[in-house]
Amino acid sequence: MQETIRPSKKQRELLNFIDGFIAGHGYGPSYREVMRALNYKSVSTVAIHINGLIARGHLVKRDRSARSLEVVSGRTEALATHAPVSAVQEKWLVGQLNARFDDYEASPTDQKYDQLCILVGALSVLGLHDAAVAAKTRLKAIK
Numbered sequence: 001m002q003e004t005i006r007p008s009k010k011q012r013e014l015l016n017f018i019d020g021f022i023a024g025h026g027y028g029p030s031y032r033e034v035m036r037a038l039n040y041k042s043v044s045t046v047a048i049h050i051n052g053l054i055a056r057g058h059l060v061k062r063d064r065s066a067r068s069l070e071v072v073s074g075r076t077e078a079l080a081t082h083a084p085v086s087a088v089q090e091k092w093l094v095g096q097l098n099a100r101f102d103d104y105e106a107s108p109t110d111q112k113y114d115q116l117c118i119l120v121g122a123l124s125v126l127g128l129h130d131a132a133v134a135a136k137t138r139l140k141a142i143k
Contacts, residue, residue, distance in 0.1 A: 005056050005057075007053065007056070007058055010049075011049070011052070011053055011056075011058070012125070013038065013118075014034070014038060014049055014050070014053065015053065015058055015059070015071055015121075016118055016121040016122050016125055017029070017034065017037055017038060017114070017117065017118045017121065018034070018059070018069055018071055018121075019071045019121035019124065019125075020116070020117030020118050020119065020120045020121030020122070020139075021033070021037075021114070021117045021121075022069075022070070022071070023117065023120055023121065023132075023136045023139060023140075024113070024116070024117045024120065024136070024139040024140065024143060025117075025143065027067045028067040028068060028069035028070065029067070029069070030066060030067060031043045031046040031047060031050070032046075033114065034046045034050075036110075036111070036114070037111070037114035037115070037117075037118070050069065057072060058071065058072055059071060059072065060072055084127065085126050085127065085128060090128055090131060093123070093126075093128070093131070094128075094131050094135075097116075097119050097120075097123070097131075097135060100112070100115065100116055100119060101116065101135075101138060101142070104116055104142065105142060108142075113142075113143065116139060117139065119135075120132060120135040120136055120139055123135055
């Protein structure tokens with residue numbers, strides 16, 4: 001396998017969304033769901049970005065069927081290029097996420113749920129594994 005090239009900010013956003021979506025639904029998102037969640041203009045744009053991430057080794061398709069995308073195991077932690085998150089920052093982030101959960105529960109929409117999936121995936125990328133597990137549990141409970 002070729003050396004994996006670090007993803008760009010936009011690619012990390014896509015990977016975070018896919019990872020969070022899988023955590024919340026148990027299967028990968030459709031290209032149309034990716035398009036709506038990340039405000040891409042067309043499904044073909046999504047396909048180009050996903051094919052690029054597959055070629056770079058960040059994503060795999062289990063087979064040729066729909067919803068078979070997977071973020072390559074172990075890559076999520078390697079995507080972070082930041083200083084460690086402090087306890088104060090973690091508390092703030094978890095508070096912000098809980099506020100988003102409360103907002104979703106007050107008036108659920110597909111877009112709010114997709115945003116929650118992105119945020120939950122971001123917790124893993126930031127190395128906040130305990131918070132990510134708790135958020136994934138809450139995400140599964142509301143869907």
